[in-house]
Amino acid sequence: MEIQTNRLDRGFYKYQQEFEEAALRVLRSGWYILGKEVSSFEEEFAAYIGAKYCVGLASGLDALWLAFRVLNIGKGDEVIVQANTYIASVMGITINGAVPVFVEPDEYFNIDADKIEEKITEKTKAVLVVHLYGQASRMDKIVEICKRHKLRLVEDCAQSHGSAYNGKVTGTFGDIGCFSFYPSKNIGAFGDGGAIVTDDEELAKEMRIYRNYGSEKRYYNKVVGTNSRLDEIQAALLKVRLKYAKELNEEKQKLAAEYDKRLNNPELILPKIREGADHIYHQYVVRCKRRDELINYLKEKGISIIIHYPIPPHLAEAYTYLGHKKGDYPIAEGYADEVLSIPMYNGMLKEEQDYTIDMLNLFR
Numbered sequence: 001m002e003i004q005t006n007r008l009d010r011g012f013y014k015y016q017q018e019f020e021e022a023a024l025r026v027l028r029s030g031w032y033i034l035g036k037e038v039s040s041f042e043e044e045f046a047a048y049i050g051a052k053y054c055v056g057l058a059s060g061l062d063a064l065w066l067a068f069r070v071l072n073i074g075k076g077d078e079v080i081v082q083a084n085t086y087i088a089s090v091m092g093i094t095i096n097g098a099v100p101v102f103v104e105p106d107e108y109f110n111i112d113a114d115k116i117e118e119k120i121t122e123k124t125k126a127v128l129v130v131h132l133y134g135q136a137s138r139m140d141k142i143v144e145i146c147k148r149h150k151l152r153l154v155e156d157c158a159q160s161h162g163s164a165y166n167g168k169v170t171g172t173f174g175d176i177g178c179f180s181f182y183p184s185k186n187i188g189a190f191g192d193g194g195a196i197v198t199d200d201e202e203l204a205k206e207m208r209i210y211r212n213y214g215s216e217k218r219y220y221n222k223v224v225g226t227n228s229r230l231d232e233i234q235a236a237l238l239k240v241r242l243k244y245a246k247e248l249n250e251e252k253q254k255l256a257a258e259y260d261k262r263l264n265n266p267e268l269i270l271p272k273i274r275e276g277a278d279h280i281y282h283q284y285v286v287r288c289k290r291r292d293e294l295i296n297y298l299k300e301k302g303i304s305i306i307i308h309y310p311i312p313p314h315l316a317e318a319y320t321y322l323g324h325k326k327g328d329y330p331i332a333e334g335y336a337d338e339v340l341s342i343p344m345y346n347g348m349l350k351e352e353q354d355y356t357i358d359m360l361n362l363f364r
């Protein structure tokens with residue numbers, strides 16, 4: 001049997017007719033950029049998250065760097081972020097000329113909230129929290145720290161659409177929540193897309209200006225902005241996805257529960273769930289000390305996996321200029337050596353999961 005880590009085609013065919021109708025509606029409308037599909041998606045997405053405003057953008061990376069831009073965080077400023085994140089989180093900081101200050105992750109793969117305060121300096125302006133793999137971070141403690149030290153709080157929700165902590169949805173804890181609609185995300189487009197959510201009317205307004213060449217009024221440019229607009233066609237397709245977001249997350253949670261219950265190989269460390277935190281399983285990430293052997297074994301059995309992520313940002317070639325070295329963040333580096341995301345996707349068949357579980361349990 002061939003099992004891929006992800007199957008995006010399944011997610012399309014499940015609602016094929018609705019997706020095709022939405023795409024045709026836009027194609028036939030004659031209006032392709034910043035129209036009523038985007039504005040209605042923004043309203044619906046804000047309501048889904050429980051925020052006042054949503055601004056559609058071209059990608060998750062744009063959401064991140066524009067968030068720091070509208071918060072006026074740049075050269076000379078420091079932003080605290082976990083050391084084991086996807087590199088886009090860090091690029092969102094450094095594109096603005098600000099410096100990422102790394103904090104080790106906790107046992108849930110999120111930022112270790114107990115290690116944030118020791119990293120705060122005169123230059124610290126913000127904390128960027130990443131709800132990695134779909135599990136909400138320890139937001140009560142993080143919000144309290146940010147309030148006490150008067151720091152901005154930005155959330156990278158690229159993997160946590162709808163995931164909550166103590167019932168409050170991620171993206172609503174801080175100043176700005178940043179989302180990606182990359183096709184493989186829990187709410188995915190059919191191309192690139194992103195958005196921010198905020199309760200601050202001024203920040204939402206600034207974001208609308210920045211995404212459109214820095215102009216509010218056509219051909220009157222207030223700031224040096226960018227071109228980062230969510231397409232009408234992607235917004236229309238995302239509205240279909242959004243309609244089923246809850247059931248799509250629940251389907252993944254059921255698959256995860258099955259893995260939790262039936263994976264029993266002592267070579268594997270299964271993901272842990274923090275009390276009060278939701279997990280929407282953007283990825284189901286296990287750890288294995290003999291990862292290379294396991295990957296080769298699975299390949300022989302026809303099962304493919306992905307490593308999220310093999311090189312932590314502080315060791316990426318792109319960030320040699322930050323001057324970090326191997327050993328600076330041993331927990332994050334240990335995760336990079338041991339984690340693997342096993343197959344899990346909407347539309348995964350029972351026989352596909354059964355086979356994956358059997359093969360994982362038989363690894364010696």
Ligand SMILES: *Cc1c(COP(=O)(O)O)cnc(C)c1O
Nearest residue numbers: 059060061086088089158180182
């Ligand atoms: C996907 C992702 C991003 C970037 O989103 P793009 O839409 O690909 O630019 C940022 N942060 C995290 C944690 C992600 O998983």
